[in-house]
Amino acid sequence: MKNCIYFIFISLLFVNWANAQTIAPKREFRGVWIATVENIDWPRKPAESADQQQRELTAILDAHQAAGINAIIFQVRPVADAFYAKGREPWSKYLTGKQGKAPYPLYDPLEFAIKAAHQRGMELHAWFNPYRATKDLNFSSLSPQHITNIHPEWFFIYGGQKLFDPGIPEVREYIVKIILDVVDNYDVDGIHLDDYFYPYHIARQQIHDEQTFKKYGAEFSNVNDWRRNNVNLLIKMLNDSIHQHNPRIKFGMSPSGIWANKFQNPEGSDTHGGDSYYELYADSKKWIQEGWVDYINPQLYRPMNDHSVPFGVMVDWWSEHTYGRHLYIGQAPYRIIENKLPGFKIPSELPKQINYLRKNKRVQGSVYFSSRSLINNPLGFTDSLKNNYYHSPALPPLMLWRDSIAPNPPRELTAKNNNGVISLTWEAPLSAQDNEAVYGYVIYRFDKKETINIDDPKYILHKQYDSSCSYEDRNVINGQTYLYVITSIDRLKNESEHSIPVTIDAK
Numbered sequence: 079m080k081n082c083i084y085f086i087f088i089s090l091l092f093v094n095w096a097n098a099q100t101i102a103p104k105r106e107f108r109g110v111w112i113a114t115v116e117n118i119d120w121p122r123k124p125a126e127s128a129d130q131q132q133r134e135l136t137a138i139l140d141a142h143q144a145a146g147i148n149a150i151i152f153q154v155r156p157v158a159d160a161f162y163a164k165g166r167e168p169w170s171k172y173l174t175g176k177q178g179k180a181p182y183p184l185y186d187p188l189e190f191a192i193k194a195a196h197q198r199g200m201e202l203h204a205w206f207n208p209y210r211a212t213k214d215l216n217f218s219s220l221s222p223q224h225i226t227n228i229h230p231e232w233f234f235i236y237g238g239q240k241l242f243d244p245g246i247p248e249v250r251e252y253i254v255k256i257i258l259d260v261v262d263n264y265d266v267d268g269i270h271l272d273d274y275f276y277p278y279h280i281a282r283q284q285i286h287d288e289q290t291f292k293k294y295g296a297e298f299s300n301v302n303d304w305r306r307n308n309v310n311l312l313i314k315m316l317n318d319s320i321h322q323h324n325p326r327i328k329f330g331m332s333p334s335g336i337w338a339n340k341f342q343n344p345e346g347s348d349t350h351g352g353d354s355y356y357e358l359y360a361d362s363k364k365w366i367q368e369g370w371v372d373y374i375n376p377q378l379y380r381p382m383n384d385h386s387v388p389f390g391v392m393v394d395w396w397s398e399h400t401y402g403r404h405l406y407i408g409q410a411p412y413r414i415i416e417n418k419l420p421g422f423k424i425p426s427e428l429p430k431q432i433n434y435l436r437k438n439k440r441v442q443g444s445v446y447f448s449s450r451s452l453i454n455n456p457l458g459f460t461d462s463l464k465n466n467y468y469h470s471p472a473l474p475p476l477m478l479w480r481d482s483i484a485p486n487p488p489r490e491l492t493a494k495n496n497n498g499v500i501s502l503t504w505e506a507p508l509s510a511q512d513n514e515a516v517y518g519y520v521i522y523r524f525d526k527k528e529t530i531n532i533d534d535p536k537y538i539l540h541k542q543y544d545s546s547c548s549y550e551d552r553n554v555i556n557g558q559t560y561l562y563v564i565t566s567i568d569r570l571k572n573e574s575e576h577s578i579p580v581t582i583d584a585k
Contacts, residue, residue, distance in 0.1 A: 103436070104535040106472040107373075107406045107443025109149035110142055110452055111205065114172050115156035116213065119449040125175035128185045135187075136194060141453050143198040145460050146468020150195045151270050151332075151445060154188050154204045154260065158211040158225050158242075162188035164263035167256065168221040178221030192265050199541035201474060203268030203330065204260050208253050208312065209242040210274055225252070234286045236277045244276065244308040245290040253312060254319050261323045268328035269320055273377060275309050275360040278352070305359035317370040325480060326569040330373040332408060332445070333362035335380070335392050337399075347395035351387040366401050372477055373404035375445050379413060381421025382430055389431055397440035404475055406443045407435055414456035425457045432467050442475040470535035473520070474571050483512040485566040487574040488519060488547070493562055493582040500551040500560065500582060507566045507574065517569045518543045522576065523551065526559035532576050554584040 113119045120138060121131045142150070154161045159170040159177055163186040168178035173187065181187070188204065195202040211226050215238055220226060226233055226240050232249050233240045242249045257269055276285065291301050298304035313331070320329050338346035338355040345363075346353070354360040365371045376396055380387045396405055409431060413422040421427055435441045446452050452460050476482075486507035494501045506516055522532055523539040531537065539562075540549055554560065560583075563576035 102467060102470050102472065102535060104470075104472060104533060104538075105442070105475045107149055107404070107445070107474055108147050108468055108472060109151050109203075109375075109406065109443065109445035110147050110449050111151045111445060111447050112138065112153060112449040113447075114153040114161055114170065115207070117172050121173065124172055128181045128183045131173075131181065131187070132185070132190060135191060138449055138453065139191075139194050139198055139200070142449070143200065145452065145464045146471070147200060147452075147463075148472055148474060149201040149203060149267075149445070150191070151203050151205045152188070152191050152195075153207075155206045155256065156210070157207070157213055159221075162186055162260065162264065165256065165259040167225065168223045171219070177219065178223060188260070188264055188266075196265075196543040199471065199543060201267035203270040203328070204264070204266045205270040205272065206257055207274055208271055209244060209276075210239060211242055212240040214238060236283060236285055237280050239277075241277060243287055243290050244312065245287055245294050245304065247294070250308070250312045250315060254315050257316060258319055258323055261320055261327060266327065268330055268372075269316070270330050270332065270375075271316075272332050273334045273354070273358070273360070275354075275358045276305055277358075279357050302356070302359065306355070306361050309360050310364060313365050313370050314368070328372045328477065328480070328570075329370075330375055330404075330406075331362060331365060331371050332375040332377060333360055334358065335376045335378045335387060335408070337361075337363045337395075348391055349387045349395075363399050366399060366403050369401070369403070369479075371403060372480065373406055373442075374400070375406040375408055377408035377410075377447070379408065379410035379447070381419055381424075381427055382434070383421060384419070390434055393434060393438060393441065397438050400440050402479070404442045404477065405440055406445050407431075407441060409444050409446050411446055411456055411459055412448060412451040414459065415451055415454065423457075425459075428459050429462055429467070471538040471541060472535055473541070473567070473573070476572060477570055481512070481514070481568065481570045481572060483510060483514070483568075484572040485510040485514070485516050485568050485574045488564045488566055488577045491562065491564055491577045491580050493580045495582060495585060498552075498554065498556065498584065500554055500562075500584060502549045502551065502562060502564070502580075504547050504564055504577065506545065506547060510568065514568050516545055516566045517571075518545065518567050519547075519549075520565045520567060520573065521549055521551075522563050522565070524561040524563075526561055526581060528561070530561070530563060530576065530579060532563065532565060556584055558584050560584060 160167045171177040192202045295304040334354045336351050336353045338353045340346045340348050366374050378392045382389045489505040491504040519542045521540040522537045561581045563579045565576050566574040
């Protein structure tokens with residue numbers, strides 16, 4: 079009898095432990111990059127009609143929504159040109175086939191993408207490449223309004239590309255103005271910069287910024303320290319300017335995976351690979367330490383057992399250098415397709431990486447490169463997101479240094495059965511303590527006998543990123559009794575207490 083009781087006790091412990099492992103976090107950043115440069119992800123072909131582009135982008139967002147993605151990192155400025163109308167740079171050649179040519183019929187891709195993402199309960203972060211001005215030497219194809227034609231003195235050529243010279247103060251001021259055009263004119267959730275600062279090293283090539291250093295680098299005896307300072311100045315300027323214009327917009331960076339190797343710097347990671355501190359003059363650790371970014375999103379595109387740059391070693395290093403900011407890990411489903419690192423051909427590799435991240439409390443999520451790779455579902459990885467890891471919805475992680483005050487709960491929730499459709503209506507909440515307007519709502523549904531638990535994301539029925547006060551639940555079973563509660567969320571997704579519950583029979 080004692081043995082039987084002991085066996086039952088151990089079995090229950092195992093079941094509870096297993097359940098604890100499978101419950102996904104309610105708050106997690108689940109992002110994907112949609113790359114527009116060279117039409118990597120969208121649009122499939124430049125010069126498609128506006129209607130074709132919109133249908134294609136809608137299908138992409140639908141696919142990511144189905145996989146459980148809750149954040150879109152949308153590239154809006156690939157080569158000092160634009161995927162948006164309300165700015166000062168010409169339309170992108172990757173949008174229409176010719177730089178400076180507007181889409182036809184005229185529409186605003188960024189505005190369209192923001193609205194479509196929010197309708198699907200996803201954030202949209204506008205992704206900028208700050209310093210790249212061309213991808214090749216075909217300068218005759220550039221628009222007369224392209225900045226290289228207006229200010230040719232701002233650029234140097236390296237690796238067959240024109241790049242902004244980061245040491246020129248007017249360059250930094252210009253880039254800040256470009257990004258503020260989007261901050262001021264679009265309902266974006268975040269501003270996102272990638273890993274291209276000073277260019278990646280190419281053998282037997284030099285960065286020709288000697289005259290800039292001579293003119294502006296008098297305080298520095300070392301050109302390398304001066305270059306790092308130039309990038310630091312831009313990051314700090316952006317942080318200050320973005321949050322002065324809109325304190326609710328998130329500012330994030332996606333540097334290369336290695337800040338510095340330990341053999342180069344005792345504070346670096348125990349790795350042997352290309353770094354950002356010495357090669358790109360990008361001191362990404364300083365940006366977090368100084369609080370100049372809200373999140374850091376290093377690109378850790380290596381397998382767990384990589385000999386030079388093991389995934390776990392890099393995750394652990396970054397998690398020890400977050401300084402209270404968010405850490406999202408860049409992961410690489412594209413590696414499964416490209417056939418360069420055999421470790422990614424093992425179907426369990428990327429799922430193992432997700433499990434590793436979730437065990438580290440200083441990691442708040444992932445971003446995947448890139449959209450097309452994820453949609454192609456290599457080795458069934460996207461299916462594993464949809465059916466397992468991201469089966470339940472998730473809200474973005476809280477940024478309490480940006481906003482820590484939650485809204486009040488919705489009022490007067492009612493439910494009506496209209497021919498098998500449950501119609502929910504409610505009243506907006508009373509003003510929050512900080513007087514911030516309500517941004518949206520989260521609707522939870524329970525079976526009649528279940529205890530209300532809004533900490534478990536499996537009960538989230540719908541995330542609503544708008545302030546309308548109604549929702550229709552069309553996925554109900556005749557004869558079932560449901561209980562609903564609703565919470566309010568603000569712009570940074572602080573969540574209220576839940577409303578007074580309502581119960582209704584589906585007939």
